[in-house]
Amino acid sequence: DQQVKQNSPSLSVQEGRISILNCDYTNSMFDYFLWYKKYPAEGPTFLISISSIKDKNEDGRFTVFLNKSAKHLSLHIVPSQPGDSAVYFCAARGAYSGAGSYQLTFGKGTKLSVIP
């Protein structure tokens, strides 16, 4: 059973417009959410995160919104740039259980293409 879902495998956006990537989760015990960005032939790199006690976190052009009641989060990129073209993974972290033992559960990823 997939606990973190990214239902859109791909998304195309015009340069300068807003990109919205969505992520849904089913486990209410998740307390921290992260977005990773992955270019071809490279490992994923951390982009932005949000704690479950917040509903918004902003970092430059990137904003993550969390709707706990809907178990939904989204990543907004404004304005989108061609260099943003990559696969974006949503990840959720389970409750901390001591000695650093928590697990990250990843979604399947959404491939964003920003068209010049």
Add this chain to the structure above:
Amino acid sequence: EAQVTQNPRYLITVTGKKLTVTCSQNMNHEYMSWYRQDPGLGLRQIYYSMNVEVTDKGDVPEGYKVSRKEKRNFPLILESPSPNQTSLYFCASRNSGTGRKETQYFGPGTRLLVL
């Protein structure tokens, strides 16, 4: 430079021939893990290690072994590779502790083809 390194980056092998993919990190991280990425399935965790000599299964451990004899190294071992282990593999590391903002640092990936 803080980094996670993996070797080899690309590997073609045949069914049943034992192989090891090495992973090393220079950030003194306690926690290390291995993922595989497959089309339509995203990133799935194979094994993880919370510290030296402490390892545990992730979501898809079958057909894999790991060891953590040193803090910086976390090799992934395929004793008898099969074609369904053809995949892109990522090693990752992070700090343990009570800080809630740690993120995982990923290696560049190892693309494995098992014939």
